[in-house]
Amino acid sequence: MNLDWCPGIRDACMHWRDAEMLQQTFEALERTLEQDNDACIDCAKSIVEVFCRIIVDELDSPTHPIKPKASAPDFGEWVGAAVRVLKLGENQNNKFLKLVSQHHKLTTALGDLRNESGPVSHGRDGFLNKLSIHHRRSSILAADALVTFLHQAYLETHLDPVNSREPWERFESFNQLIDEHVRLTLEIDDDGDSTLQILLPSNESLSLNIPISRLLYLLDRDAYIEALIAARGVPVTIADQAKEAGEL
Known part of the structure; x- marks a missing residue:
C-alpha cells in the first residue's frame, strides 16, 4: 500500500505543511504503508485526530469555545468538536458521526477477530495475513473519507483573518477588495x-x-x-x- 490509498489525507497534509505534528504523523503513515505494517492503522487514526485539532484551533470562537475541556480528549470528542466548529447542518452532522461510529466499530471488530484467532493457530497463518491486509485497507479508506469530508468543509468556511494561521493566498476575495481600493x-x-x-x-x-x-x-x-x-x-x-x- 502507498499514499494513493488516501488522496484526501495527502491533500489535507499538503495544505497544512506548517503543522509539525500532522507532518510527523503523515511521514509515519507513509512509512508504515510502504512496509505493509499494521501500525498504519494507528497512524491514520492519529491523523484524523490531529487534523480535527487543527480545525478546532483555527475556527474556534474565543468567546464561545467548542474545544473539548477534558485534559485528554478522546478521538470521538475531537471529531465531534470539529463537526460543530465547522457548523455543519444537523443532517450532515448525524450522517458524519454515524460514519465515524461505523469506522470505529469496523476497525475494533476486525482487530478483536484477529486477536482471538491468535498468531500461532494451526492453519490460520494465511487467513490472518489476508485479514490483516483487509484490516489495514478498511481503516485507511475510512480515515481518508473522514479527513476528506472535514477538509472540504473547512475549505468552504469563511475564515477570520484576525486569528487565522492561513497564508495570504487563502483570502483571495478580501485581498482583491484591498488591492482595488x-x-x-x-x-x-x-x-x-x-x-x-x-x-x-x-x-x-x-x-x-x-x-x-x-x-x-x-x-x-x-x-x-x-x-x-x-x-x-x-x-x-x-x-x-x-x-x-x-x-x-
Whole structure:
C-alpha cells in the first residue's frame, strides 16, 4: 500500500505543511504503508485526530469555545468538536458521526477477530495475513473519507483573518477588495525614518512605522539584496561620516 490509498489525507497534509505534528504523523503513515505494517492503522487514526485539532484551533470562537475541556480528549470528542466548529447542518452532522461510529466499530471488530484467532493457530497463518491486509485497507479508506469530508468543509468556511494561521493566498476575495481600493505612500522624516502610509477609501490613512530594510526582508528577499547592493554603491559624504560618529 502507498499514499494513493488516501488522496484526501495527502491533500489535507499538503495544505497544512506548517503543522509539525500532522507532518510527523503523515511521514509515519507513509512509512508504515510502504512496509505493509499494521501500525498504519494507528497512524491514520492519529491523523484524523490531529487534523480535527487543527480545525478546532483555527475556527474556534474565543468567546464561545467548542474545544473539548477534558485534559485528554478522546478521538470521538475531537471529531465531534470539529463537526460543530465547522457548523455543519444537523443532517450532515448525524450522517458524519454515524460514519465515524461505523469506522470505529469496523476497525475494533476486525482487530478483536484477529486477536482471538491468535498468531500461532494451526492453519490460520494465511487467513490472518489476508485479514490483516483487509484490516489495514478498511481503516485507511475510512480515515481518508473522514479527513476528506472535514477538509472540504473547512475549505468552504469563511475564515477570520484576525486569528487565522492561513497564508495570504487563502483570502483571495478580501485581498482583491484591498488591492482595488487601498493605496500606499512612503514618507521619510528628517532623521531618515520611514513611515508607510496606507490610504483608505474614506480619505483616512493608517501609519505603519517600519524600516525599509525590514519591509524588504520580510516580503522580498531578492529585492532586499538588490537594495543592499545599490546602497553599498552610494558614496559616503562627510555629513554621513559625522552622523555615524555622533558629531551631529
